[in-house]
Amino acid sequence: MLARAKALGCDLRPHVKTSKTVQAALLQTGGRKSKIVVSTLAEAAFYADAGFDDILYAVPITMDKLGDASTLAQRLGSFHLLVDNAVTVANLQAAPGPGGSNGGGKWSVFVMVDCGYHRDGVDPSDPASVEMARKVANGNTTTLAGCYTHGGHSYENSTAADVKAVAATERDAVVLFSQKLKAAGVRCETVGVGSTPTCSVPPDHLNGVNEMHPGNYVYYDVMQRDIGACTSADIATRVLTRVIGHYPAQNMMLIDLGWTGCSAQGGEHGYGAFLETPSLTIKVLKQEAGEVSTVDGSKIDFTRFPIGTMLQLAPYHACAATHQHRVIHALAADHATIIDTWNICKGWGGSAEIPAPIPSARL
């Protein structure tokens, strides 16, 4: 992904939410301890603790998180917030700056642009969006660091060609917005695109874009394979489990893997794939047990899978499977020797995690 970004004229600002580990993030950055995207304030603090800088918290900021954000802004050379709402911008500008050395006591802010995913982000063709960005750029306590988009609708596709088409709309939306900003005299240094599908099957050019921020690609998974973003050989993680029961009458084997170990995502796709034993699939998954049968409904050859046999599940969704664990064991090329164990950042962090007392939300 580093080489692809370079070839497309972009810096890679990888999203680290999939692994939430220092070691995998360093693989993503090529060893550079800077320029990453995080999905929680806990991740921001975790990577700051590990010496990372230039961290973008790419979830719309709200005032309740400003205390934690201020701490991070003061610790780091650059810590960036994300906004997509004029009310939040006004609230942010009514609050004190982050203090410390960050941007001369100003919040460094990215504007989220909606490129058709319709989750978050401003409409790039709406003049009010430009006006909001201008307010950020001209604020006493804010500076405009860039615009950011995420083509999350690329996940709704089933072919690489369809993903590539989404990638073009992702680029076009954010470039359109940056051009409108330029025409309005609003300086916007960074123009970023990114989802793992659209960065894996990028458009022919990314003219006007200077950052890519995919994340899942660090491990890839069966979901990404199924939409054409990678091949089975690219899927890096496995969850290990053992056969713990034989039930010939039901043509089923029990395994000691439940959704605690890989999440329940992708159930209709077998919760992932047993790439090393592809005749098998998970039919049912409970808390600490799963029911395995054959993909094609043929009889299981139980003699091939004695009780105690270890199976390896390539997860359907690596982000979700990883989140169920505290550590990742990194293997040597023999796929058997553990050469390192990586701690996974847990929780959400700071005041976001433990509000006390709980405000009443009965409305």
Place this chain on the structure above:
Amino acid sequence: MLARAKALGCDLRPHVKTSKTVQAALLQTGGRKSKIVVSTLAEAAFYADAGFDDILYAVPITMDKLGDASTLAQRLGSFHLLVDNAVTVANLQAAPGPGGSNGGGKWSVFVMVDCGYHRDGVDPSDPASVEMARKVANGNTTTLAGCYTHGGHSYENSTAADVKAVAATERDAVVLFSQKLKAAGVRCETVGVGSTPTCSVPPDHLNGVNEMHPGNYVYYDVMQRDIGACTSADIATRVLTRVIGHYPAQNMMLIDLGWTGCSAQGGEHGYGAFLETPSLTIKVLKQEAGEVSTVDGSKIDFTRFPIGTMLQLAPYHACAATHQHRVIHALAADHATIIDTWNICKGWGGSAEIPAPIPSARL
């Protein structure tokens, strides 16, 4: 549940896998530090550390876990294994006993009985099942502690009447098996039934049964409500989240809750219910963000939910939502004051968690 079990002539041996906390387990047992069911060896060690005894690990045992099981058997007055396979019984009897004082150096073993759920368990009407139990009872290193069943197919129902019918078949299966054991001269002290639905809507009698082992009821959830096992007022847990974005064009609000905070289970049911703001529902849930709209498709009154408003999600599946967290905050009756914070047991424990080196499973 304690009162219901007593009225039905049973001891309550609660399953603690839903909360995985000491404090909730003590609510389940009425303060007694004994007679519980666990779903992992990590839970067994966690509760042993807290002074609990008489712990049943209710997942079919395999040889790879015997070292950890031996440690637990030696620490505890009684630690029980579960079996449903003659090969495992033979392997267990070929291995050393647990040592220590547990059952005179014997493994204390429950036999899992299939009552129609068809996940695990032996067929109670099959003479081979009785023969297996007899071998357990007569082993040099094993004793038969009881038989155990789980009417997990109660979750496939949508009315309390249907659940009650499953509860009767759950009882009948395990009582049939215990009668066959008695007829064969095999002593079996404990006869247990249990799932939260079947114990919440029990049959008219549990004659022949002397233990109930439900678990989820400690919190209940939207899934249990929807199958008639509880009411909304019985649902004890909430996951808190804040409104972080307003998108009138999509009639949508963004929240800072993703499947990291409540799991992705129950998506087709809104991932749970906003019981305090029932007009709202989650339409889409990503890693750290969710899209909220109205249940009936009507326009959101955004003025009622300013950015920063806290919402409370009653989870679809409490076991899955709880598992995403490290602690539970226990609230006073005002539903606002945190009066205690309960640690949640994490991981799987011992050799089950870190096999090194990883055996090849390429078959």
